[in-house]
Amino acid sequence: MDKVRVRFAPSPTGPLHLGGVRTALYDYLFAKNQGGEFVLRIEDTDTARYVEGAEEYIEEALEWCGIIADESPKKGGTFAPYRQSERRHIYDKYTEQILKTDYAYIAFDTAEELDAIRAEYEARGDVFSYDNKSRNRLRNSIALSEEEVQRLLDEKTPYVVRFKMPIDRTLNLVDIIRGNSSVNTNTLDDKVLVKNDGMPTYHFANIIDDHEMEISHVIRGEEWLPSLGLHTLLYEAMGWEAPQFAHLSLILKPEGKGKLSKRDGDKFGFPVFPLNFTDPATGNVSKGYRESGYLPEAFINMVALLGWSPADDKEILSLDEMAKEFDLNKVHKAGARFSKEKAEWFNHQYIQKTSDEDLLNILKNSDLNLTLSDDKLLKVIKLMKERATFPKDIYENGKFFFEAPTSYDEKASKKAWNDETSAILGELASNLEEADFNAENLKQTVHDFAENKGLGMGKVMMPLRLSLVGELKGPDVPDIMELLGKEETISRINNAINNFK
Numbered sequence: 025m026d027k028v029r030v031r032f033a034p035s036p037t038g039p040l041h042l043g044g045v046r047t048a049l050y051d052y053l054f055a056k057n058q059g060g061e062f063v064l065r066i067e068d069t070d071t072a073r074y075v076e077g078a079e080e081y082i083e084e085a086l087e088w089c090g091i092i093a094d095e096s097p098k099k100g101g102t103f104a105p106y107r108q109s110e111r112r113h114i115y116d117k118y119t120e121q122i123l124k125t126d127y128a129y130i131a132f133d134t135a136e137e138l139d140a141i142r143a144e145y146e147a148r149g150d151v152f153s154y155d156n157k158s159r160n161r162l163r164n165s166i167a168l169s170e171e172e173v174q175r176l177l178d179e180k181t182p183y184v185v186r187f188k189m190p191i192d193r194t195l196n197l198v199d200i201i202r203g204n205s206s207v208n209t210n211t212l213d214d215k216v217l218v219k220n221d222g223m224p225t226y227h228f229a230n231i232i233d234d235h236e237m238e239i240s241h242v243i244r245g246e247e248w249l250p251s252l253g254l255h256t257l258l259y260e261a262m263g264w265e266a267p268q269f270a271h272l273s274l275i276l277k278p279e280g281k282g283k284l285s286k287r288d289g290d291k292f293g294f295p296v297f298p299l300n301f302t303d304p305a306t307g308n309v310s311k312g313y314r315e316s317g318y319l320p321e322a323f324i325n326m327v328a329l330l331g332w333s334p335a336d337d338k339e340i341l342s343l344d345e346m347a348k349e350f351d352l353n354k355v356h357k358a359g360a361r362f363s364k365e366k367a368e369w370f371n372h373q374y375i376q377k378t379s380d381e382d383l384l385n386i387l388k389n390s391d392l393n394l395t396l397s398d399d400k401l402l403k404v405i406k407l408m409k410e411r412a413t414f415p416k417d418i419y420e421n422g423k424f425f426f427e428a429p430t431s432y433d434e435k436a437s438k439k440a441w442n443d444e445t446s447a448i449l450g451e452l453a454s455n456l457e458e459a460d461f462n463a464e465n466l467k468q469t470v471h472d473f474a475e476n477k478g479l480g481m482g483k484v485m486m487p488l489r490l491s492l493v494g495e496l497k498g499p500d501v502p503d504i505m506e507l508l509g510k511e512e513t514i515s516r517i518n519n520a521i522n523n524f525k
């Protein structure tokens with residue numbers, strides 16, 4: 025195969041979780057690294073599990089992440105349609121083709137019949153499997169006579185197409201990340217390839233589409249590893265060259281054991297979905313990274329490093345830099361432990377890299393009550409950005425820029441205010457009436473004032489900060505004073521004096 029073509033093939037059965045985003049990202053990074061194409065294909069043959077809005081969610085989430093497909097249901101492309109429900113006409117001819125081989129047969133067993141057999145097995149303490157040991161005793165074209173099969177077909181009896189798993193063959197499976205392994209076909213069952221409505225199941229549609237769409241590499245989650253034997257044999261049955269496979273390990277719970285689940289997210293307070301998702305059945309909203317204040321660049325950087333180590337232990341990489349460096353051979357075999365702290369660390373790093381103007385836009389597009397001019401907001405951003413993990417922290421930690429304190433932290437008050445303080449600050453306030461309100465000058469003014477009065481700086485600065493902020497927090501006091509302006513600064517000092525009377 026010459027051209028590298030990689031697909032991300034989600035089923036619209038719910039929102040994309042972190043693992044899904046990482047699969048899509050690695051698919052994309054590998055394709056771009058190899059100068060190839062990245063395809064989004066929607067695998068929606070399982071109508072029973074279809075969730076309204078899930079496809080739109082997946083597309084929106086990938087767009088937010090900047091993982092842009094070269095071909096997709098929305099964009100189209102040479103191999104359109106990219107939604108399996110619209111490809112039935114393509115599958116029909118391959119159903120006919122595989123039925124002409126010795127790799128498939130038709131089976132008439134109804135769901136009720138199979139349930140009854142399953143129950144019989146269970147009663148004996150056995151587990152039923154439709155496979156090379158049981159198939160000869162069931163209602164299918166292998167066990168029944170030709171005449172009986174024909175009669176059932178003439179009567180329009182519904183049937184499924186099953187894969188005829190070869191007996192006692194050892195399959196060598198090759199995986200780029202995990203290396204070689206083998207499986208004996210006696211451990212595998214006769215999976216349904218085509219349902220009784222004529223629609224193929226995941227396994228069959230998946231390999232047909234990978235072949236039709238000229239996919240060179242299948243990079244997907246490790247939950248599909250048990251299907252690799254079947255898929256390898258399906259390629260053999262169809263006489264097609266198989267793509268190369270790479271199965272990605274799980275993203276693990278923060279404590280390191282078991283697969284990361286939505287419940288872990290709820291428990292430890294971090295999202296497991298890229299965007300908010302409203303379950304159409306229950307109306308429940310699951311939190312997304314976007315709505316929680318993560319920048320998409322920080323989010324994908326964090327996701328990329330869950331299971332892949334770039335050269336020189338570099339941690340901060342843009343999507344393009346990641347694409348340049350990405351190497352499937354450097355993807356870890358072991359599961360990657362999720363860390364909320366690390367996710368926040370990435371966001372903090374990217375907030376620092378974001379320009380003040382861009383942060384202003386982010387804040388203005390939020391539902392925060394920003395009552396300052398853009399000019400002042402930019403100054404607040406400059407002062408507060410360094411300590412912000414999320415854009416909203418700039419507002420929340422800098423609330424005093426927007427509203428005068430209505431109360432004063434008790435512990436801070438005890439520390440900062442004594443009997444003389446009101447008089448000292450009263451005098452300072454009248455000095456400030458004449459001052460030029462720029463931070464440098466204010467610093468000097470307060471300094472000179474303290475010196476003239478023979479007071480330590482703390483005696484002035486601490487109550488001044490308390491008056492302006494309500495606590496002993498925040499950036500440099502002269503910077504706060506400059507931003508608040510003369511009138512507001514003096515008014516806040518007077519408020520505090522009245523309060524501590």
Ligand code: GLU
Pocket residue numbers: 032033034035067226230242243244245248
């Ligand atoms: N539709 C499958 C899923 O939802 C795709 C698996 C694969 O990539 O082959 O994960």
